[in-house]
Amino acid sequence: MATAVSILRWVLCIALVGVALLYLNGLAFALWAAGGPPTDRPNYFLWRAWYCLGFVVAALTLAVACSALVRTVPTRRQLKVGFILSVLAFVAWAFPNAVHWLKVDTRLDSGRAWSYEYEGCK
Numbered sequence: 001m002a003t004a005v006s007i008l009r010w011v012l013c014i015a016l017v018g019v020a021l022l023y024l025n026g027l028a029f030a031l032w033a034a035g036g037p038p039t040d041r042p043n044y045f046l047w048r049a050w051y052c053l054g055f056v057v058a059a060l061t062l063a064v065a066c067s068a069l070v071r072t073v074p075t076r077r078q079l080k081v082g083f084i085l086s087v088l089a090f091v092a093w094a095f096p097n098a099v100h101w102l103k104v105d106t107r108l109d110s111g112r113a114w115s116y117e118y119e120g121c122k
Contacts, residue, residue: 009070013063020059027052043119050096057092061085 027049034045065085068078107114112121 005070009067012066012070016059016063016066020056020063023052023055023059027056041118044117047096047100047119050099054092054094054096058089061089061092065089 030045030049030052033039034042034049039045062085065082068074068085069082074082104114107121114121
């Protein structure tokens, strides 16, 4: 049983680090596209970079939490650390989405039109 739990822990941690690396690649591309070549949508790519950064931080934080929590019998301290890291991962994932929603909502409430293609007001 202890071997199966250890294998599960390693598989989850490796999968979460793999997800973080994929989103890190997306982050690098979004930053390059926002500032590198001439584009008519730099704001979209900047928002995409924040979105990818949130996923990278969330996946890495969950990998650390998974490492602390998935054991045969986790201690009370490991449970606290795992819970705090899980909450931090949720906040890292939700923060870019919440900021984007607030930005769009304030523009729409003021009567202006929002362009999702250009990530800004028309």
